[in-house]
């Protein structure tokens with residue numbers, strides 16, 4: 001049985017992701033643009049879970065964006081987002097690209113992986129108080145373990 | 150060759166673990182194989198990106214063939230019961246009459262199903278979502294319904310104690326409940342099954358099943374995503390397919406059952422859902438506290454083939470659903486906590502089809518017909534009325550249809566030409582292969598499916614134990 005290797009973005013694909021991300025999320029006075037909020041290597045955490053076909057398509061798209069000038073990346077994103085103006089079945093291909101682009105960019109950015117205050121800026125403060133729950137079970141936190149983490 | 154089991158259950162979701170519990174309690178030596186990982190309240194993914202990637206097939210989303218629907222298919226021990234909203238509804242007469250008409254199966258009456266619903270309900274804690282804890286989104290829903298003369302009802306949820314007094318928000322538990330309140334099968338059925346000797350193997354993707362005169366064999370790939378995977382085969386007297394609508398069809402098709410089961414993969418439904426937003430001047434904070442309080446209970450809506458629920462999601466998911474990109478999209482996201490959100494859930498009537506392409510990958514042919522589009526638009530119109538009557542400054546229609554209630558492909562029925570599973574939950578022309586999960590639904594009920602899947606699984610457990618001589 002062949003050993004699978006954990007997939008990672010190449011430098012070109014990483015550049016493509018950041019370019020794509022900045023078109024989708026350019027930032028404003030408060031929220032940073034995609035490339036300042038997300039390290040391209042963070043996409044590596046998603047790659048093993050994608051199907052082979054989706055991963056290949058995504059990596060191809062990112063590689064293409066890594067080689068295109070920014071205005072061309074913008075045109076590509078706009079084309080995909082404008083699928084409603086395109087007749088079927090071509091629209092289906094654009095929808096697929098649109099969903100793929102949004103899926104990767106938005107899930108990385110809005111997860112606020114680097115705690116840059118993205119959640120605070122949009123008022124997202126949902127939490128689950130696990131410590132209170134554990135106290136209710138009579139489980140007390142081990143201070144040494146907490147410090148280690 | 151590994152140990153021989155009485156029964157192998159493929160898929161540790163809503164159906165699979167209900168069945169594993171009952172079959173193990175009935176004395177069968179039971180092996181459960183699950184493609185997803187096994188987590189608990191301390192280990193569930195903590196971010197939306199990891200939750201999507203680690204708990205769903207395809208790393209988050211799968212698409213139908215024309216990319217008009219984003220399909221969310223759970224892949225985790227506990228299946229849908231880990232990531233779902235745990236809303237528990239019995240079917241009404243409309244749904245049961247349609248099931249009976251399509252399948253010819255007498256079980257689909259309120260009276261015949263009542264004992265199984267009762268047992269399914271007794272296995273979990275059920276609560277009406279507390280109205281005193283409702284957030285601004287639920288308040289908009291309730292008041293907007295009243296202003297428009299629509300009828301609504303409180304939701305019943307499988308939850309033990311969400312400890313809202315601690316400031317908890319159920320939106321965080323869409324990637325698994327971190328305080329074991331949500332009554333997933335992983336914390337309700339699985340511990341009981343394991344106490345009775347059932348063995349669960351996670352991270353095993355079953356690829357092939359075969360039935361011989363004296364046994365079934367099941368082959369799968371063992372290993373976590375991104376790592377090496379090793380092929381292994383197990384044998385048993387019986388096989389329960391509980392891999393969900395897409396999983397069961399995929400497995401039977403890949404194993405060559407399509408040649409003698411003409412209905413296999415046909416009749417696939419998803420209850421397409423569309424989230425629509427109202428932007429309000431005051432904060433709505435739809436993410437805080439209970440995620441949902443109400444559903445529509447309007448006979449007019451039921452007749453028209455849709456229902457509405459107040460619902461919301463984390464920032465990544467909402468960003469996905471918001472149309473557009475760039476500055477305009479970002480400006481909407483800046484109003485995240487000012488968004489009201491109501492979803493229209495369509496009772497779909499155009500059957501889809503699950504098939505395999507030449508590479509053996511699943512293809513989902515599922516189109517929205519004129520009727521579904523009409524239903525979606527009728528629901529969206531009602532949502533507009535609600536938001537406008539409540540003073541929304543702007544209305545935004547979600548960009549994407551979502552398929553969460555994946556049903557059919559192995560319909561139950563008396564006619565082998567039009568169904569896959571017989572009224573005793575055994576695959577037609579098989580003596581050893583059974584199924585009772587969402588794949589057996591003969592059409593779309595237009596009602597949350599999980600409680601009925603649990604009830605059918607309990608009923609199927611009786612048949613399987615009887616067939617096994619217990």
Ligand SMILES: Cc1cc2nc3c(=O)[nH]c(=O)nc-3n(C[C@H](O)[C@H](O)[C@H](O)COP(=O)(O)OP(=O)(O)OC[C@H]3O[C@@H](n4cnc5c(N)ncnc54)[C@H](O)[C@@H]3O)c2cc1C
Pocket residue numbers: 159160161162163164165182183184185221222223224225226227228229230232233234235236237238353354355356391392393394396397400553554555586587588596597598599600602
């Ligand atoms: C986000 C979300 C919210 C929802 N909210 C609600 C709700 O509030 N109320 C409600 O009633 N319903 C809800 N649902 C739907 C409900 O969860 C499902 O209908 C139900 O869980 C289906 O049960 P099942 O047993 O058929 O499949 P599942 O529970 O999905 O279990 C199938 C399992 O089989 C595994 N599997 C598949 N293929 C293989 C294979 N080849 N090898 C090994 N394992 C395999 C899968 O990984 C999965 O864990 C929701 C679903 C989602 C996704």
